[in-house]
Amino acid sequence: MDKKYAVPPYKIKMVEPIHLIGRSEREERLAQAGYNQFALKSEDVFIDLLTDSGTGAMSHFQWGAMMIGDEAYAGSQSFYRLETAVKNITGYAYIMPAHQGRGAEQVVIPQLIKHPGMIFISNMHFDTTRAHVELAGGEAVDVACKECLDTLTYYPFKGNFDLEKLEKVIISRGKDNVAGIILTVTNNAVGGQPVSMENFRSVCEIAKKYQIKTIIDGARYAENSYFIKIREKGYENTSVREIAKEMFGYADIFLMSAKKDGLVNMGGIIAIKDDQDLFRKCQTYIVPMEGFPTYGGMAGRDMDALAVGLDEALDEAYLEYRIDEVRYLGDRLKAAGIPIQFPTGGHAVFVDCGKMCPHIPYDQFPAAAVGNELYIEGGIRSVEIGSMLMGRDPISGKNRQSDMELLRLTIPRRVYTFQHWDYVADSLINVFNRRQTIKGLKFTYESPVLRHFTSRFVPMP
Numbered sequence: 001m002d003k004k005y006a007v008p009p010y011k012i013k014m015v016e017p018i019h020l021i022g023r024s025e026r027e028e029r030l031a032q033a034g035y036n037q038f039a040l041k042s043e044d045v046f047i048d049l050l051t052d053s054g055t056g057a058m059s060h061f062q063w064g065a066m067m068i069g070d071e072a073y074a075g076s077q078s079f080y081r082l083e084t085a086v087k088n089i090t091g092y093a094y095i096m097p098a099h100q101g102r103g104a105e106q107v108v109i110p111q112l113i114k115h116p117g118m119i120f121i122s123n124m125h126f127d128t129t130r131a132h133v134e135l136a137g138g139e140a141v142d143v144a145c146k147e148c149l150d151t152l153t154y155y156p157f158k159g160n161f162d163l164e165k166l167e168k169v170i171i172s173r174g175k176d177n178v179a180g181i182i183l184t185v186t187n188n189a190v191g192g193q194p195v196s197m198e199n200f201r202s203v204c205e206i207a208k209k210y211q212i213k214t215i216i217d218g219a220r221y222a223e224n225s226y227f228i229k230i231r232e233k234g235y236e237n238t239s240v241r242e243i244a245k246e247m248f249g250y251a252d253i254f255l256m257s258a259k260k261d262g263l264v265n266m267g268g269i270i271a272i273k274d275d276q277d278l279f280r281k282c283q284t285y286i287v288p289m290e291g292f293p294t295y296g297g298m299a300g301r302d303m304d305a306l307a308v309g310l311d312e313a314l315d316e317a318y319l320e321y322r323i324d325e326v327r328y329l330g331d332r333l334k335a336a337g338i339p340i341q342f343p344t345g346g347h348a349v350f351v352d353c354g355k356m357c358p359h360i361p362y363d364q365f366p367a368a369a370v371g372n373e374l375y376i377e378g379g380i381r382s383v384e385i386g387s388m389l390m391g392r393d394p395i396s397g398k399n400r401q402s403d404m405e406l407l408r409l410t411i412p413r414r415v416y417t418f419q420h421w422d423y424v425a426d427s428l429i430n431v432f433n434r435r436q437t438i439k440g441l442k443f444t445y446e447s448p449v450l451r452h453f454t455s456r457f458v459p460m461p
């Protein structure tokens with residue numbers, strides 16, 4: 001890699017101490033946690049790469065904005081400031097806050113299902129999105145492009161839809177049975193991989209042809225827009241803000257977990273382009289689910305922090321550094337021969353543990369096993385995105401096998417430094433060098449739903 005890495009476009013004003021407990025303590029805590037890193041206490045973690053969701057640092061402008069939060073139950077000034085920020089970015093007419101992304105999903109998704117058995121089609125449903133589709137009586141169908149499964153080969157937009165498959169599904173299921181097309185940007189599950197503008201536009205054109213609504217699941221829309229700027233021909237000189245505006249222009253609805261590119265610790269957004277009827281339905285439904293439509297589960301002060309954070313996340317110096325941080329960690333691992341999803345995406349480095357530990361069968365969860373070893377090595381917490389997350393087939397009861405066994409090293413926004421990434425890389429390289437000795441996991445307790453959160457394990461003998 002010849003391109004240098006960007007320097008952080010901010011300096012540190014407040015610090016939070018972190019502490020590395022001893023190795024034997026780490027072994028003990030992990031055993032107490034049933035070899036499930038979700039059960040660790042954060043105080044026992046040195047560098048926490050579990051998620052980028054709600055784990056970012058706010059700027060002094062955001063903290064300052066919190067002081068003018070208006071906590072009125074209805075018609076809060078904070079809401080109107082947030083509404084203005086979202087309207088400026090999206091160009092959409094109808095805006096409602098939600099307590100987080102899944103709050104937005106639980107309000108909007110049921111409104112789109114007109115009869116039982118309707119489907120949503122997505123490049124890849126995020127897990128809570130899939131859950132809300134299924135809870136509302138729908139079915140979630142994924143049509144990711146096949147390039148995303150080839151972790152070793154460079155492809156600039158591994159988040160893309162397979163357009164042929166998309167149209168095939170619409171035709172075979174019948175357009176009247178498609179409740180909506182969900183564009184997940186970036187595509188988290190395959191590595192925070194972006195969707196190109198060309199692909200995005202084509203998906204929306206196909207949707208229009210069949211009169212199907214398009215929903216942006218846009219937790220990381222700013223990162224996706226930045227990738228379009230640096231990787232897609234013709235967008236080099238377009239601002240990230242304009243790129244985002246173009247994407248919003250093609251779609252109908254925007255749902256956002258503001259815990260990512262909103263740069264806040266909690267919050268969500270529902271934005272509807274022009275469908276007043278849908279807005280009114282959501283407005284009625286949001287009251288019992290999330291709260292009155294001008295607060296939707298958010299405190300006034302939090303809406304103000306979000307209004308500021310949305311603009312900061314579109315700052316190109318910030319985005320350049322953010323994407324470079326991920327690239328730097330990825331480059332260090334790749335240089336050591338560790339198989340990763342390449343190129344790196346927006347919010348995490350994904351280690352291909354199926355390739356790293358082929359001796360561990362999928363139903364002994366190679367990525368979780370490597371993650372546990374990384375915790376013991378360096379006090380670093382990560383997360384499995386593989387067959388453990390997939391759960392069991394509800395009919396056969398068999399473990400579902402994921403296409404990839406990935407370990408996600410998720411990068412919180414504006415939190416860690418390049419020294420932390422060196423430490424993480426050095427620790428993982430040590431684990432990689434003893435990869436043959438890593439043992440798979442077996443259940444001692446298997447939780448029946450979303451099992452990755454609360455199940456307990458022991459290492460195989």
Ligand SMILES: *Cc1c(COP(=O)(O)O)cnc(C)c1O
Binds near residue numbers: 100101218220256267
């Ligand atoms: C995080 C996320 C969600 C859910 O948002 P929460 O704020 O965690 O409820 C939905 N979709 C995508 C793509 C996400 O990354």
